[in-house]
Each structure stands twice: as C-alpha cells, then as structure tokens.
Amino acid sequence: MSVIAVAATPYVRELFLDPDTWAALQRLGEVRLPADRADVGDEAVLAGLLADADVVVTGWGTAPLTAAALAAAPRLRLLAHTGASVKPFVTPESFARGVRVTQAGDAMAYAVGEQALALTLALLHRLHRFDHALRTGADWASAKGAPPRRELRGATVGVVGASRTGRAYLGLVRALGARVLVADPYLSGAEAVTLGVERVGLDELLARSLVVSLHAPVLPETAGMIGARELALLPDGALLVNTARSALVDEAALLAALRTGRIDAALDVFDAEPLPVDHPLRGLPNVLLTPHEAAGTVESRRRAGAIVVAEIDRFLRGRPLAYEVRPEQLDRTG
Numbered sequence: 001m002s003v004i005a006v007a008a009t010p011y012v013r014e015l016f017l018d019p020d021t022w023a024a025l026q027r028l029g030e031v032r033l034p035a036d037r038a039d040v041g042d043e044a045v046l047a048g049l050l051a052d053a054d055v056v057v058t059g060w061g062t063a064p065l066t067a068a069a070l071a072a073a074p075r076l077r078l079l080a081h082t083g084a085s086v087k088p089f090v091t092p093e094s095f096a097r098g099v100r101v102t103q104a105g106d107a108m109a110y111a112v113g114e115q116a117l118a119l120t121l122a123l124l125h126r127l128h129r130f131d132h133a134l135r136t137g138a139d140w141a142s143a144k145g146a147p148p149r150r151e152l153r154g155a156t157v158g159v160v161g162a163s164r165t166g167r168a169y170l171g172l173v174r175a176l177g178a179r180v181l182v183a184d185p186y187l188s189g190a191e192a193v194t195l196g197v198e199r200v201g202l203d204e205l206l207a208r209s210l211v212v213s214l215h216a217p218v219l220p221e222t223a224g225m226i227g228a229r230e231l232a233l234l235p236d237g238a239l240l241v242n243t244a245r246s247a248l249v250d251e252a253a254l255l256a257a258l259r260t261g262r263i264d265a266a267l268d269v270f271d272a273e274p275l276p277v278d279h280p281l282r283g284l285p286n287v288l289l290t291p292h293e294a295a296g297t298v299e300s301r302r303r304a305g306a307i308v309v310a311e312i313d314r315f316l317r318g319r320p321l322a323y324e325v326r327p328e329q330l331d332r333t334g
Contacts, residue, residue, distance in 0.1 A: 002029035002316055003075070005053035007040040007062040015059075015082050015305035024309045028316060029054070047072035055080060055312055058089045065094040078315045080308045084108060084164075085217070085333060086325050101325045102311040106164055107303035108295035113168025115294040116213050116243045119266035120157070120173065123239040124150045124211070128264070128288035136285075147237060150210065153177030158209030160202065160225075161216030161244065162187040162195070169213055170197060181205045184216070186332070206233040213241040214248050217333055228253040231263070240265040243294040247271075258284055268294045 004025065006016070016022045025031055032053060038045050046063040050056055050073035056065075059082045063069065070076065076099055081089060084105025094101075122128055126146040133143035155178050159170045162184040170180045180197040183205045192199040202225070206212060212234065216222050226240075227250040234240070234257075242249060246269040257263055258281075266288040267281070273292055281287055311321055325333065 002054045003032055003052050004029045004055045004057065004312065005032045005049045006057045007034070007046060007049065007059065010061075015301050015308070018302050018305060021302065021305040021309060024306075025312070028309070028312050043069055050076055054078065055315070057082060057308055057312075059083065060088075062089055064089050065091050065099065067091075067093045070094060070097050070099070078102070078312065080104075080311050080315075082304050082308055087330065087333065090325075090330075095327045100315070100321065102315075102321045102323045103325055104304040104307040104311075104323065106323060107307050108300050109164035109168045111297040111300035112165040112215075112243050112294045113172055114297075115268065115290070116165070116169045116215075116241050117172045117176075119241045119243070119268075119288060119290075120211050120213065120239070121152060122288055123241070123264050123266050124152055124155070126264075128266070129285050132285040150237075152211075155179070155210045156181060156208055158183065158205035158212040159197070160184070160205065160212065160214045160248075162191070163215045163217065165243070166213075166215030167195065169215060170195065173211075178211075181209060202230070203233055206230055207235070209238065210235070211239045211241065214244045216244060216248055218245045218247045219332070223247050224250050226250065226254070228256070231257040234263055236262055238263045242266070243268040245269055255280060258287055261286055264288075266290075268292055 016025060032049060034040055034045060034049050040046050041061045041063050043063045043066060047069045052075055053073060054075050055078045056076060057080050070093055079089060079099055079101045081103040084103055086101050086103050090101050126149050129146040130143060152173060153176060157173050157178040158181045159166050160183050162182050174180055174196055181200050182197045183200055183202040187199055189199060225248055231253055240263060251271045258265060264286040268290045269292055281289060311323060314321055
C-alpha cells in the first residue's frame with residue numbers, strides 16, 4: 001500500500017476538513033500525519049514524516065526537500081503542493097532524484113479574481129474612505145467628502161499578468177462592462193483577441209488605466225516592477241489592486257505615493273507578514289487592507305483538496321498529471 005505523508009500545516013488541514021475529500025485521500029493509501037503540534041517547517045520533523053512515504057502533500061510552511069530530507073525518504077516519488085508556487089519546496093536535488101511535482105494553483109484562481117473584483121469595486125465607490133472616516137470619528141458631512149466615485153462599466157482596467165488569476169479577474173470585470181488592457185510578454189496577440197482584451201506595454205497600461213490590478217508572478221524581471229517611476233505614470237485618482245505578491249511593488253515608493261493622496265490602493269500582500277500593528281499603511285484613509293486571504297474561500301480550499309487527491313490518484317495509477325510542474329517551467333512560475 002502506498003504511504004501518503006500529509007505535511008499538515010494549519011492551511012493543509014483546512015483543505016481536508018471536508019469529510020468526502022479526506023475519505024477520498026484515505027482510499028488512495030495509508031495517510032500519515034505528523035505528531036500533534038509537530039512543526040513540519042523543521043527539516044528533521046519533515047524527514048521523519050517522509051521515512052517510508054511515496055507521496056508528500058505540502059503547504060505553506062512545509063520545509064523544502066533538501067538533500068538531507070531526501071536521504072531520509074528513499075521511496076518518495078511525488079510532491080503534491082496544495083498551493084500554486086512550488087519554489088519554496090522543490091530543490092534541484094528533488095528533481096534530480098526523480099521526485100515529480102504537481103500543484104493546486106488552479107483551485108485559487110477564481111477566488112483571487114473575485115476578491116480582486118471586490119476590492120476594485122470598493123475602491124471605485126470609495127467604500128474604504130467612507131468606512132475609515134466614520135470609524136475614526138469624522139462628522140457626517142466630512143465623511144461624505146470622499147473624492148469622486150466611479151463605476152466599473154466603461155472604465156479602463158489594466159491587468160498586469162495574464163496568469164490564471166489575471167484571466168479570472170479580467171473575465172469578471174469585462175462581464176461588468178470594463179475595457180481591459182493587459183501587459184504580459186507571454187500573452188500572444190491571438191490569445192488577447194480570444195480574451196477580448198488589448199495587449200499593451202506596462203508603461204502604456206499604467207498611463208491609460210483607472211484601475212490597475214496585479215496578477216504577475218515574482219520573477220527576476222518582475223520583482224520591483226512597480227516603482228516610483230511607474231507609479232508616477234498613473235493618472236490622478238487611479239486605483240491599484242495587489243492580490244499577487246508584494247515583491248512586485250516597491251513598498252516604500254508606494255507608501256510615498258499613497259501619502260500624497262493622489263492614488264488609492266487595495267492590498268492583500270505585504271513585505272512584512274504579519275503586517276506590523278504600527279505599519280504606516282494601517283493609518284492611511286486611501287488604503288484598503290486584507291490579511292493575505294484572497295484565496296481563502298471555502299470553495300477554493302475544497303477545490304484545492306480535490307485537485308490534490310485527483311493528482312495523487314493519477315500518479316498512483318500511472319496516468320499523466322494534469323498540473324505537473326517540470327524543472328524547465330520554474331523560471332516562469334512565481
């Protein structure tokens with residue numbers, strides 16, 4: 001019987017709270033969990049869990065498959081990640097050892113797209129400014145003094161990155177009547193036509209968009225891609241939504257731009273997480289903050305659990321994996 005080690009961080013545990021998903025996983029083999037309160041971010045703990053495992057299910061906080069961990073796991077042949085980016089877990093040694101990799105990022109795309117839409121609508125209608133004013137004691141007349149509000153229908157929305165989440169988001173805003181620009185060097189002209197969007201460069205997108213939503217992976221060429229120069233290209237009153245990765249944006253430059261009041265932003269990701277209670281972003285009336293939870297819907301997590309179970313089933317049956325990540329693909333994944 002195959003042994004499936006579940007590196008059970010709190011997030012991974014949530015994926016299998018659905019009894020049907022848990023039962024389906026157990027039908028695939030003997031499921032091993034770490035000891036109560038064991039930290040699977042500790043390499044030694046992970047190595048012990050993997051001693052006779054054929055498959056490991058990972059989540060954020062799981063230690064990487066280092067040479068030492070692999071040496072303790074002679075049977076390991078599949079890493080099934082419950083999120084999108086596998087870079088924190090796979091290593092050159094794991095690929096060299098023949099450990100295959102799959103991930104459940106597709107499960108999160110719609111949830112992230114939908115939250116990005118919710119943040120977009122909140123910014124357009126200045127809900128964050130109204131809420132901040134009323135909660136901080138502003139009088140009724142002052143609370144009403146937000147900048148002009150705008151509708152999504154007819155607005156130009158710029159999407160940076162035609163990723164899974166980017167495509168989910170652009171489909172939603174297009175359905176509500178937005179005109180969509182996309183900046184992504186890997187998006188072909190034919191794909192742009194199919195998606196119903198206009199393909200443009202980043203500078204043009206920033207200059208033309210009322211709303212800019214980030215959906216790109218963090219790669220050497222995208223890290224810090226939105227800095228002071230790029231923020232200055234945004235028109236007055238523009239809105240920035242980031243549900244992707246904080247490293248895409250120079251946080252100091254963003255903070256400086258926000259302090260002028262010229263733009264508003266909605267942020268789900270931050271350089272420091274947890275976000276310190278005294279962080280200056282927390283006090284700005286033109287910023288809407290969420291604690292890195294864009295993908296955290298019940299439905300998204302159930303989909304992720306189902307994808308993991310289905311991929312393990314395919315692997316054990318010798319069938320092709322639907323979401324396999326190969327070594328040569330890592331350069332284009334976040």
